[in-house]
Amino acid sequence: MGDIRRSLSQTKDVSGSAPEMASVSIERHRDTAFDYLIETRGFGPQHVLAFAIATLTLSVWAFHLFSTLVGQAEAFTHRSTHLVLFLVLAFLMRPLGRKDWRAPLVPATVIDLALIGLTIFTFLYIRQDVDALQLRVFFTRPMDTAVAVILIALVIEATRRLIGWVLAVIPLLFMAHTVFAEYLPGILAGPGTGWRQMVDTLFLTTDGIFGLPIQVSSSFVVIFVLFGALLFRSGAGDFFINMALALTGRRIGGPAKAAVVSSAMFGTLSGSAAGNVVITGSFTIPLMKRLGYQPHFAAGVESVASLGGMLMPPVMGAGAFILALFIGISYWDVAKAAAIPAVIYFISVFAMVHFEAARRDLKPFAGALPRVRDTLIRRGYLFFPIIVIIFLLANGYTAAMAGFWSVVTVFAVSFLRAETRLNPRKLMNALEDGVSTALTIVIACACAGIVIGCITLSGLGANFSSAIIRVADGSLPVALLLTMVAGIILGLGVTPTIVYITLAVLVVPALIELGVEPIAAHFFAFYYGILGNITPPVAIVAFTAAGVANAPPMRTAVSATGTGLAAFILPFMFIYGPELLFVGSWPGIVAATVTGVIAAVVLAGAIRGYLIGPAAIWERAALFAASVTLFLPGWQTDIAGLAAIATILGLQLARRRARRATSELRADPT
Secondary structure (H helix, E strand, C coil): CCCHHHHHHCCCCCCCCCHHHHCCCCCCCCCCHHHHHHHCCCCCHHHHHHHHHHHHHHHHHHHHHHHHHHCCCCHHHHHHHHHHHHHHHHHHHCCCCCCCCCCCCCCCHHHHHHHHHHHHHHHHHHHHCHHHHHHCCCCCCHHHHHHHHHHHHHHHHHHHHHCCHHHHHHHHHHHHHHHHHHHCCHHHCCCCCCHHHHHHHHHHCCCCCCCHHHHHHHHHHHHHHHHHHHHHHHHHHHHHHHHHHHHHCCCCCHHHHHHHHHHHHHHCCCCCHHHHHHHHHHHHHHHHHHHCCCHHHHHHHHHHHHHHHHCCCCCCCHHHHHHHHHHCCCHHHHHHHHHHHHHHHHHHHHHHHHHHHHHHCCCCCCCCCCCHHHHHHHHHHHHHHHHHHHHHHHCCCCHHHHHHHHHHHHHHHHHHCHHHCCCHHHHHHHHHHHHHHHHHHHHHHHHHHHHHHHHHHHCHHHHHHHHHHHHHCCCHHHHHHHHHHHHHHHHCCCCHHHHHHHHHHHCHHHHHHCCCCHHHHHHHHHHHHHHHHCCCCCCHHHHHHHHHHCCCHHHHHHHHHHHCHHHHHHHHHHHHCHHHHCCCCHHHHHHHHHHHHHHHHHHHHHHHCECCCECCHHHHHHHHHHHHHHHCCCHHHHHHHHHHHHHHHHHHHHHHHHHHHHHHHHHCCC
């Protein structure tokens, strides 16, 4: 199959015929260390680095698959091995002073080697006597403290390289607060903790670096990341984009709708917004632009659709696994609860695209497109591993075991056709793809462990929750607005997993105390931990899409915020109507779902200024108000909202008939 550039070259004229479009390819992979070893001759430093990366990649997956199948070692041993493997890979794959590991060595490479040596030293120090090390947590030796400081520094430096300075500074601020809390005023005040006690606690207990986030990444996340990498390398990318084009390409605004549908499909396995933008956006954004969509709108649609990948089960990223452990429920319950809001979210984005196309009178794609039947026959079996995940989770398997057997299923079904077969080279490349994806997640989870440990030691979480209740004066709407603002602001510069964890520790207890269902409170924080990705002024995902579309980044972010407006309202809807999270009776769940879908569609009509025809300003305002009333719980508000919608529909239908009658009269005046 050709790469994305060739696929796009075959679609220069969307009004013409392009038989090649009957099967497009979106696969675009970077060269891996394994490729480098195979394709380059000679022997040099880069070959040594490539061999080390390939060897560590195999070690990572052998360790995690083996521990999933036969059982994990005790927590401290398992989690420290997991972290050390990824720390070494971080310093190898994100070298200092070089673009990547393939670049020529520089003097700063000595620092990388020293950091790798220190990482291995900390692991050996932990492994020499794990039980004794943990038993002397309150009677530590100077060497224990020294190793603790080294490990914390290694995590922060890896965070800086992989994610950036913003996230690297955050644990330092929380550590400083923990030490100096006794000198601070208001909610920042605390008992104060000696720096040695703090670093020892962060190192030697499961309340710090080796706490809940690393437990999640070592037990669940990496297995699901491997599942996604294997499935994608087997050709699922082609299958998803072809299926999306087959289903929507002939409709008004077809390519934009294909972006929404394909991103929803990708979301079932990736859990990554930026990854979805690069994969699907590289194909759908140029098609949207050729069809007549403005570049910033095309990029905004793709960024919002891709953001849904973090909300769409069964794979939703690290935050969802952490959410399950915070609440104490199975991951299946989390995935089930996420299903209805995710569907409403994508329906809203789909409606935004449709109404914009109708408003601008954009024609459907006129070239040759894949056909549903042919696409299913050719690669439909690649969806079977996702069905396996859902089936196993629904039947009581742990997330780790469901992920493991889904990995096995991907490998098995790939052999049904030669073009999808995971031969040794594709398999090794998939393993390295998975390591590269998991790298950022694992290091971010280690960083999050530092933050959680500091919040626990300083008592900041209890202080913050009490302060929110006092400021809100017992008002739930005020507390929700404060949480929303905090989540969006944090999300401007911090990964969604870190934002969710911070909100879960600092704010969610206050919401629960005010009477919110625990799962609804956690999902509220989870959603607003994600929305910073499309919210100006940072909007990382929107800026990524803007780069693909050659569109103004800030204008793209504003467009994405408008297109994804339903996501900003949905969390309030399931706070006041937890039936959307499968909490309550079936009649209530069905009623909440129906009104939620109608509200999402009407909201899209209000934003785009179109329903079944162009909407006047006052009609848009009425539609917006109607959507808000439908989002609120209660049959009274539902009736009011539906009545307003019916009125607007009646007026627009009457105008359409009048325009049609006028056109017929002009065509035949006799």
